[in-house]
Amino acid sequence: MARLQIEGAVKSFGSTRAVDRVDLDVADGEFAVLLGPSGCGKTTLLRLVAGLEQLEQGRILLGGRDVSQAAPADRDVAMVFQRYALYPNMTVFENIAFGLRARKIGKSEVAQRVERVAAALEISQLLGRRPGTLSGGQRQRVALARAISREPKLFLMDEPLSSLDTKLRSTMRAELKRLHHRLGATVLYVTHDQVEAMTMGSKVAVLRDGRTVQVGSPSDIYHRPADDFVASFVGSPPMNLLDGTVVRAEPGMVVVGVGSASLTLCGTDWSGTASGMGVRIGVRPEDLRLGPPHDSRHRLLGDCTVEVSEPMGHETVLHVNLGGDSLVVRTSSDGLPEYGEKVPLAIDPARVHLFDVSTGVAVGAATEGSVLSPVGAAR
Amino acid sequence: MTITRRSEPTEGRHRPYTIGDAASDRLPGSSFAAGTRLRAHVGTGVRYILLTVVAAMFLFPIYWAVVVSVDHRSQVFTLPPHLVPSFDLNPIRRALVVLPWAKYFLNTTIITLATIVSVLVTGALAGYSLALREFRGREVLFAVLLAALMVPPEATLIPDYVITARLGLLNTLAGQVAPVAANVYAIFLFRQFFKTLPPSLWEASQLDGVSWYRYLSRVAVPMARPAVVTVTLLTFASQWSAFEWPLIITQGSRARPVEVALSFFQGFDGTHWREISGAALITMLPILIVFSFAHKYIVKSVAGDTGDT
Numbered sequence: 039m040a041r042l043q044i045e046g047a048v049k050s051f052g053s054t055r056a057v058d059r060v061d062l063d064v065a066d067g068e069f070a071v072l073l074g075p076s077g078c079g080k081t082t083l084l085r086l087v088a089g090l091e092q093l094e095q096g097r098i099l100l101g102g103r104d105v106s107q108a109a110p111a112d113r114d115v116a117m118v119f120q121r122y123a124l125y126p127n128m129t130v131f132e133n134i135a136f137g138l139r140a141r142k143i144g145k146s147e148v149a150q151r152v153e154r155v156a157a158a159l160e161i162s163q164l165l166g167r168r169p170g171t172l173s174g175g176q177r178q179r180v181a182l183a184r185a186i187s188r189e190p191k192l193f194l195m196d197e198p199l200s201s202l203d204t205k206l207r208s209t210m211r212a213e214l215k216r217l218h219h220r221l222g223a224t225v226l227y228v229t230h231d232q233v234e235a236m237t238m239g240s241k242v243a244v245l246r247d248g249r250t251v252q253v254g255s256p257s258d259i260y261h262r263p264a265d266d267f268v269a270s271f272v273g274s275p276p277m278n279l280l281d282g283t284v285v286r287a288e289p290g291m292v293v294v295g296v297g298s299a300s301l302t303l304c305g306t307d308w309s310g311t312a313s314g315m316g317v318r319i320g321v322r323p324e325d326l327r328l329g330p331p332h333d334s335r336h337r338l339l340g341d342c343t344v345e346v347s348e349p350m351g352h353e354t355v356l357h358v359n360l361g362g363d364s365l366v367v368r369t370s371s372d373g374l375p376e377y378g379e380k381v382p383l384a385i386d387p388a389r390v391h392l393f394d395v396s397t398g399v400a401v402g403a404a405t406e407g408s409v410l411s412p413v414g415a416a417r
Numbered sequence: 418m419t420i421t422r423r424s425e426p427t428e429g430r431h432r433p434y435t436i437g438d439a440a441s442d443r444l445p446g447s448s449f450a451a452g453t454r455l456r457a458h459v460g461t462g463v464r465y466i467l468l469t470v471v472a473a474m475f476l477f478p479i480y481w482a483v484v485v486s487v488d489h490r491s492q493v494f495t496l497p498p499h500l501v502p503s504f505d506l507n508p509i510r511r512a513l514v515v516l517p518w519a520k521y522f523l524n525t526t527i528i529t530l531a532t533i534v535s536v537l538v539t540g541a542l543a544g545y546s547l548a549l550r551e552f553r554g555r556e557v558l559f560a561v562l563l564a565a566l567m568v569p570p571e572a573t574l575i576p577d578y579v580i581t582a583r584l585g586l587l588n589t590l591a592g593q594v595a596p597v598a599a600n601v602y603a604i605f606l607f608r609q610f611f612k613t614l615p616p617s618l619w620e621a622s623q624l625d626g627v628s629w630y631r632y633l634s635r636v637a638v639p640m641a642r643p644a645v646v647t648v649t650l651l652t653f654a655s656q657w658s659a660f661e662w663p664l665i666i667t668q669g670s671r672a673r674p675v676e677v678a679l680s681f682f683q684g685f686d687g688t689h690w691r692e693i694s695g696a697a698l699i700t701m702l703p704i705l706i707v708f709s710f711a712h713k714y715i716v717k718s719v720a721g722d723t724g725d726t
């Protein structure tokens with residue numbers, strides 16, 4: 039196992055900058071996730087680390103050693119490919135053993151390792167079969183087994199669960215986590231699925247257009263998104279974003295007008311705001327509530343109309359319309375309003391995020407004590 | 418092959434807008450359905466008749482060779498042709514003893530096998546380079562190779578002879594393998610096949626530290642089995658029946674292949690039709706045997722189906 043350091047990595051394809059000055063430090067034994075929409079450069083970054091693409095600028099260190107110029111075979115990394123990349127003409131056993139034999143490992147040691155890894159991944163009974171006869175989940179396990187058997191310094195995984203069905207995906211998620219705990223391996227894991235990123239990573243790097251927008255713990259990413267892109271990309275359903283204006287900015291407090299209401303937000307640092315500035319107000323669906331506020335946290339935002347209701351069983355996601363803006367609300371499943379019904383909508387002001395409307399960058403998040411005061415005819 | 422069932426009659430009834438179209442025409446018991454079935458039977462019948470005629474056209478020459486080889490000398494040239502021969506096995510017996518057939522067969526077998534191995538190895542190696550290795554001038558090189566396909570074989574006959582002579586390979590087995598030891602078509606086929614393999618297989622091998630020749634021999638070539646089979650069969654067919662080149666560069670029985678040996682019966686005293694037919698049948702046997710085992714692959718490769726079998 040080893041620490042991975044990516045420093046100022048740049049890679050272009052023609053005029054496209056697929057990876058643009060990315061820095062990332064993955065500690066020894068850490069499970070780091072690269073999260074971002076399709077085409078943001080996740081795969082390219084992973085391939086740079088693997089040595090399958092050549093860096094244009096920057097460098098990559100593995101266990102303190104600069105491997106930027108090293109051939110893939112000399113980097114001692116194992117990769118789990120998106121489509122598994124199993125050799126179709128070989129049995130499962132041979133698939134796992136092929137790479138071990140290439141590393142000049144003795145015959146009995148190879149057999150032992152294959153057996154051991156196969157047992158750990160519960161594929162012992164599949165060792166004689168060919169990949170073509172296996173289900174997607176089984177192939178996934180074989181691909182993992184192949185990577186694990188190598189005992190590499192670093193695991194690279196490119197959306198390994200994306201071609202599994204939902205149920206299998208959540209099983210494999212848990213299993214990968216267990217495996218990681220057991221192996222204590224350093225993992226760089228690529229996904230466009232924020233659920234995977236949040237549940238699996240101890241560190242998440244959000245990528246957009248080849249750049250890291252934010253690197254942090256899942257909780258950081260979720261609760262303190264660096265910009266409105268991260269805010270809307272992470273979380274399902276995504277964060278609501280409403281346009282508003284800063285009415286008053288003071289150290290430790292800011293007043294924002296949104297629709298017919300105004301929010302007084304307390305927070306540690308609002309230095310990015312100025313009076314009259316356009317802002318985007320972000321609030322997560324779980325921080326909105328239907329019905330008149332009945333506790334001290336929530337404040338009335340206005341009356342909204344229910345447009346769509348998506349019952350999930352344990353909760354219901356409601357799409358409501360508030361003065362022309364569409365908002366998503368997460369509520370418990372009982373006592374729900376009907377379609378078209380007009381209901382009061384309340385907000386937890388302590389959970390509000392503010393983003394600069396022109397750059398999208400977060401200008402602060404509210405803390406306890408934030409107050410919302412309805413001002414009848416503010417607009 | 419999957420058979421897709423067209424919409425069931427009941428489905429047609431559930432969809433009012435299809436009334437009158439093909440779906441409802443196939444309601445059970447309608448005379449139209451019976452007519453369709455009848456037409457299908459007639460169609461199958463016609464197809465089999467046609468196939469039989471075509472098969473007969475291809476089999477007749479072989480049958481005719483059998484007739485000629487065992488008929489009485491006087492009956493070979495009679496008109497109308499003698500279709501049911503009288504069985505005189507003397508010519509075949511003569512043909513078998515007059516020449517060292519075992520030696521000729523051995524020559525042909527060695528030449529054919531050596532050529533197959535050589536064409537496969539060179540084809541796979543060059544195809545791999547052209548498909549997966551990056552080097553300057555790769556596409557130009559490939560274009561030049563393809564251009565070589567357009568050179569008619571007659572144009573290279575004399576240069577080939579000169580080179581073979583200078584290499585001291587006249588009247589040798591090697592002299593019959595060397596000019597065809599590499600084949601552009603085989604290179605092309607392997608290149609195309611390797612290009613269709615998922616790049617991640619090659620990348621996974623690289624990460625595992627698998628050398629390129631191990632990847633080639635253990636992954637790429639085994640997966641290119643249709644290409645291997647096609648190249649093998651085409652090389653087999655062309656080398657087994659090679660005539661012009663071996664006729665030019667061989668003498669006696671030292672390196673001469675069986676196909677050329679047949680010309681022994683075409684001498685100054687005319688053509689010994691019965692002997693030549695009998696001997697030709699014998700030389701043809703290996704081809705017939707190989708093709709009866711491999712016809713599945715031949716059909717596939719001719720039809721351009723490169724799917725894994």
Ligand SMILES: Nc1ncnc2c1ncn2[C@@H]1O[C@H](COP(=O)(O)OP(=O)(O)O)[C@@H](O)[C@H]1O
Nearest residue numbers: 051054056074075076077078079080081082083
């Ligand atoms: N081999 C390549 N040739 C040209 N463009 C590429 C290549 N690989 C990736 N790209 C481009 O680089 C960008 C990032 O791609 P990729 O790393 O695959 O994104 P992701 O994995 O996040 O979906 C995309 O715009 C993609 O079109």
Ligand SMILES: [Mg+2]
Nearest residue numbers: 077080081082
């Ligand atoms: Mg990708």
